[in-house]
Amino acid sequence: MALLSKKDTKLILDPLSDDNPITIQVLGICSALAITAELEASIVMAISVMFVLGLGNVVISLLRNIIPSKIRIIVQLIVVAALVIIVDLILKAFAYELSKTLSVFVGLIITNCIIMGRFEAFALANRPWRSFLDGIGNAAGYGLILIIVGFFRELLGSGSLLGFKVLGDPISKTGLYAFGYENNGFMLLSPMALIIVGLIIWVQRSKNKALIEEE
Amino acid sequence: MMGKNTDKNSYTFIFAVIMVLVVGSILAFTAQSLKERITENERFEKQQNILYAMGINDNEDGSITFISTDKVADIFSQYITKQLVIQGDKVTEDDMAYLIDVRREKKLAKNKSYQRRLPLFVGKKEGKTFYIVPIRGKGLWDAIWAYVAMDENMVVQGAFFDHKAETPGLGANIKQRFFMDDFIGEHMFSNGIFKGITVAKGNNDPLNRRKDDNRVDAIAGATITGDGVTAMIKSDIRLYVPYFKTLKSN
Numbered sequence: 001m002a003l004l005s006k007k008d009t010k011l012i013l014d015p016l017s018d019d020n021p022i023t024i025q026v027l028g029i030c031s032a033l034a035i036t037a038e039l040e041a042s043i044v045m046a047i048s049v050m051f052v053l054g055l056g057n058v059v060i061s062l063l064r065n066i067i068p069s070k071i072r073i074i075v076q077l078i079v080v081a082a083l084v085i086i087v088d089l090i091l092k093a094f095a096y097e098l099s100k101t102l103s104v105f106v107g108l109i110i111t112n113c114i115i116m117g118r119f120e121a122f123a124l125a126n127r128p129w130r131s132f133l134d135g136i137g138n139a140a141g142y143g144l145i146l147i148i149v150g151f152f153r154e155l156l157g158s159g160s161l162l163g164f165k166v167l168g169d170p171i172s173k174t175g176l177y178a179f180g181y182e183n184n185g186f187m188l189l190s191p192m193a194l195i196i197v198g199l200i201i202w203v204q205r206s207k208n209k210a211l212i213e214e215e
Numbered sequence: 216m217m218g219k220n221t222d223k224n225s226y227t228f229i230f231a232v233i234m235v236l237v238v239g240s241i242l243a244f245t246a247q248s249l250k251e252r253i254t255e256n257e258r259f260e261k262q263q264n265i266l267y268a269m270g271i272n273d274n275e276d277g278s279i280t281f282i283s284t285d286k287v288a289d290i291f292s293q294y295i296t297k298q299l300v301i302q303g304d305k306v307t308e309d310d311m312a313y314l315i316d317v318r319r320e321k322k323l324a325k326n327k328s329y330q331r332r333l334p335l336f337v338g339k340k341e342g343k344t345f346y347i348v349p350i351r352g353k354g355l356w357d358a359i360w361a362y363v364a365m366d367e368n369m370v371v372q373g374a375f376f377d378h379k380a381e382t383p384g385l386g387a388n389i390k391q392r393f394f395m396d397d398f399i400g401e402h403m404f405s406n407g408i409f410k411g412i413t414v415a416k417g418n419n420d421p422l423n424r425r426k427d428d429n430r431v432d433a434i435a436g437a438t439i440t441g442d443g444v445t446a447m448i449k450s451d452i453r454l455y456v457p458y459f460k461t462l463k464s465n
Contacts, residue, residue, distance in 0.1 A: 037384025037436065041384050041387075044383075045383075066221065067221065069222060070222070078234065078235075082238045082241065085242060086241070086245050089245050089253070090249065092249070092253045093253050093256070094252070096284075103379065103380065105383075107380065154384070163277075172422075185436070188436040
């Protein structure tokens with residue numbers, strides 16, 4: 001027996017392309033703009049969201065039959081905030097360096113609309129295992145876009161990847177810079193992230209016409 | 216059936232109360248049981264930061280590596296020869312000065328009658344004396360702070376910057392080597408007047424060859440964080456100028 005049924009696999013794979021949270025559902029844009037100036041930050045954010053969304057979806061799914069519908073949004077907020085704070089405290093106690101790196105992301109994770117969106121749209125109506133897969137899948141789809149955007153912004157904006165100067169040194173003019181190449185400082189500002197996301201949406205829709213809405 | 220019940224006001228109310236109690240106690244319990252470890256980690260971090268500023272670290276090419284936590288307490292007491300607390304004209308020695316909460320002191324000092332306690336750490340390495348001061352200010356989103364090591368002429372010998380929540384990839388880069396290392400050799404004074412160090416845009420000296428211009432190169436896309444750095448150096452290091460003057464007259 002396969003570990004994942006066909007339906008389960010779909011839960012993970014769909015958000016990577018045809019049901020991507022950023023490019024199709026247009027959720028989680030704020031953090032996609034805010035922290036993608038460097039590839040490393042994008043990767044850290046992707047992993048953190050995957051952890052919180054996977055776990056949060058399971059918790060919400062377990063509670064789905066007892067959560068009063070009138071206050072479900074507050075309940076969701078409390079679950080995600082509590083999860084994030086507990087993880088933050090544990091990291092502070094046992095992996096202090098890591099917690100320093102992640103501290104900036106804590107606020108961004110709690111307010112990430114993908115998390116609330118998946119709680120609301122999926123976990124409240126599905127079993128824990130499927131909710132878990134949905135969480136992992138959506139976080140992966142989100143992370144994929146973050147990493148693509150981070151890759152281009154860091155490469156074109158700072159001429160480096162993960163901090164390594166892959167295009168040469170812009171100050172002492174080595175590598176590409178010796179031929180008059182310059183970094184595009186505009187890439188480091190958030191508007192360019194939006195434009196890159198727009199380009200990804202364009203490419204995706206031109207490859208898969210089914211995604212284009214009927215007039 | 217379940218769905219019907221959960222719509223009732225009384226159920227909603229009871230659920231809310233129970234949830235607050237449960238989540239509250241879980242958080243309180245976690246925080247309480249981890250508190251000791253966390254404060255210990257924070258203490259180590261301060262020692263690591265202070266040592267880092269005076270150039271005692273395990274840095275390799277471009278990396279930022281602190282002295283490891285199991286050794287830091289020993290190395291700290293070995294290199295930091297004196298910890299002083301400056302309060303007006305009074306200078307006292309205090310072995311716990313590094314635990315003074317700069318943020319709290321800053322807040323208290325808003326009340327004019329309070330005389331702020333200014334911690335200063337004196338370190339010795341290879342015959343050279345370092346004076347390390349902690350400073351604190353505001354970035355774009357939240358607090359930023361630094362430890363700046365200077366010689367007796369207030370020429371920077373090393374600096375360590377940190378922040379609570381600056382934007383990753385932009386303002387958060389004040390914590391990178393390329394930014395911090397630029398401060399080494401910079402002067403606080405210009406023709407006998409305290410100028411501080413300005414984080415300047417304009418890219419006029421990106422290699423930072425001029426060390427006496429009271430300027431370092433800013434980070435693109437991090438204007439407000441950079442301005443915050445300028446402001447905290449001007450406001451906080453200025454407070455130590457009288458002490459450095461007494462060093463010279465002796």
